[in-house]
Amino acid sequence: MPRYTSFRKLADGSTGYYWTCPTRYRKRNCPYLSAALGANLSEKELREAAALWNERLDGWLKEQSPFYVADTSKHGTLEWLVNAYLRHDAFLERVAEFSRPDYRRILDRVCAIELDVPGGKKIRVGDAKINLIGVSTATKIYAAFHTDQAAARTAEKAVTYCKAMWKRMRHHHPDLFRADTPNPWEGVVVKKREKAVKGHADRMTVYAFAEKAIEKDRGELAAAAVLAFEWLMRPSSIGAGYAAWSGYRGESAPDKIIIGHRKTKERAEHPLEYVDEDGAVVALYAEAEAILKKVPRYGLSIVCQKSGKLFGDGSRLSQEVNEFAGKNGFQGFTIDKARHGGMTELEEMGLTEGQGRALSKHRTSSAYRGYAKETEKRVLEATKRRMGGSEGTQSEQAFRTKKGQRSE
Numbered sequence: 259m260p261r262y263t264s265f266r267k268l269a270d271g272s273t274g275y276y277w278t279c280p281t282r283y284r285k286r287n288c289p290y291l292s293a294a295l296g297a298n299l300s301e302k303e304l305r306e307a308a309a310l311w312n313e314r315l316d317g318w319l320k321e322q323s324p325f326y327v328a329d330t331s332k333h334g335t336l337e338w339l340v341n342a343y344l345r346h347d348a349f350l351e352r353v354a355e356f357s358r359p360d361y362r363r364i365l366d367r368v369c370a371i372e373l374d375v376p377g378g379k380k381i382r383v384g385d386a387k388i389n390l391i392g393v394s395t396a397t398k399i400y401a402a403f404h405t406d407q408a409a410a411r412t413a414e415k416a417v418t419y420c421k422a423m424w425k426r427m428r429h430h431h432p433d434l435f436r437a438d439t440p441n442p443w444e445g446v447v448v449k450k451r452e453k454a455v456k457g458h459a460d461r462m463t464v465y466a467f468a469e470k471a472i473e474k475d476r477g478e479l480a481a482a483a484v485l486a487f488e489w490l491m492r493p494s495s496i497g498a499g500y501a502a503w504s505g506y507r508g509e510s511a512p513d514k515i516i517i518g519h520r521k522t523k524e525r526a527e528h529p530l531e532y533v534d535e536d537g538a539v540v541a542l543y544a545e546a547e548a549i550l551k552k553v554p555r556y557g558l559s560i561v562c563q564k565s566g567k568l569f570g571d572g573s574r575l576s577q578e579v580n581e582f583a584g585k586n587g588f589q590g591f592t593i594d595k596a597r598h599g600g601m602t603e604l605e606e607m608g609l610t611e612g613q614g615r616a617l618s619k620h621r622t623s624s625a626y627r628g629y630a631k632e633t634e635k636r637v638l639e640a641t642k643r644r645m646g647g648s649e650g651t652q653s654e655q656a657f658r659t660k661k662g663q664r665s666e
Contacts (some may be wrong), residue, residue, distance in 0.1 A: 260308035269584035272297045277311045289359050290314050292572045335433050337384035340365045349428035364415050371402045389436045393445035400446050410451040417446050457599035468549045468587050477553035479579050482561045486596040488546045490618045493593040494574045495520040497569035499559035524619035
């Protein structure tokens with residue numbers, strides 16, 4: 259096996275291969291964390307896939323040496339721009355740490371592309387001077403990524419990341435960029451693609467999965483499903499320990515659960531109960547708390563391995579949930595689907611967008627709107643309100659009353 263690689267049997271019987279950065283380098287903030295290399299690879303394919311990541315790690319280690327001297331001969335090339343951008347505040351202050359490895363991966367692939375030039379020769383894109391890259395060259399780079407529909411999303415990322423890099427770095431090095439074409443990536447025509455619609459799991463399915471996980475001594479997987487559905491946590495946040503036992507009915511907030519959202523760096527405090535007009539305490543998440551009471555406390559985080567270690571910010575937690583679901587009659591169930599189910603329930607219950615974002619902690623409307631699925635229940639409720647068969651919310655009633663008064 260190549261360095262830092264491992265393998266495991268997947269739910270469908272195939273063998274998946276993975277590259278994982280050693281912990282000692284992760285602690286030094288290495289930008290390369292982990293990567294899935296593929297399934298059922300031959301020895302040659304495995305070595306080629308792992309070599310890419312080991313070369314990147316070796317290059318990063320070389321740069322950490324106090325005796326490292328940058329290669330100034332590449333000044334002004336695309337590869338130089340990529341390295342300068344990924345270290346610049348224009349990148350570090352705008353791109354979350356969670357997303358940075360993906361930028362490095364995509365931009366490294368851009369640099370590695372070879373394009374044909376007159377004379378039957380090829381030129382590596384990373385070695386080309388920035389001021390030689392125009393719209394036609396940018397379009398060729400996009401085409402090199404867009405080999406088929408499966409690669410369409412990655413091709414879009416390449417254009418988006420390069421467009422942002424040009425926009426943010428041009429002001430810092432204006433003499434290196436073309437005057438006639440300020441940002442060639444804006445001229446690339448991105449092909450339309452059929453965007454896959456992620457499925458969702460309803461409340462009954464989520465809790466049936468959770469009960470089965472408790473029964474099979476996998477309480478951590480049950481907790482992961484409930485955290486995703488009820489409190490709308492992303493799988494990466496759950497696996498990275500952003501829901502701690504100390505935040506669940508802790509000393510500072512005994513009537514709340516406090517969680518974090520890794521991607522948006524938002525802190526959310528969800529009330530677990532309230533006191534009604536008669537002075538009675540009403541539980542808001544009785545089902546969820548019933549599950550959490552059965553979850554063993556292996557470590558500081560609600561969801562962690564039996565050894566007490568976190569699953570990490572990669573895909574390991576999701577893979578274990580998928581594998582468990584496939585073996586126990588929940589084919590197709592994922593943490594993502596549990597979260598999308600929770601987001602869909604917000605809309606089915608008639609919450610306003612502002613109320614939904616207050617719970618999910620999405621920063622923008624566009625990011626929030628893509629999660630709720632157009633279920634039959636949502637369509638029926640919308641039709642009933644349109645035809646006057648449902649009174650709707652108080653604000654909607656007030657709006658209709660005012661509208662009627664104006665028309666009179």
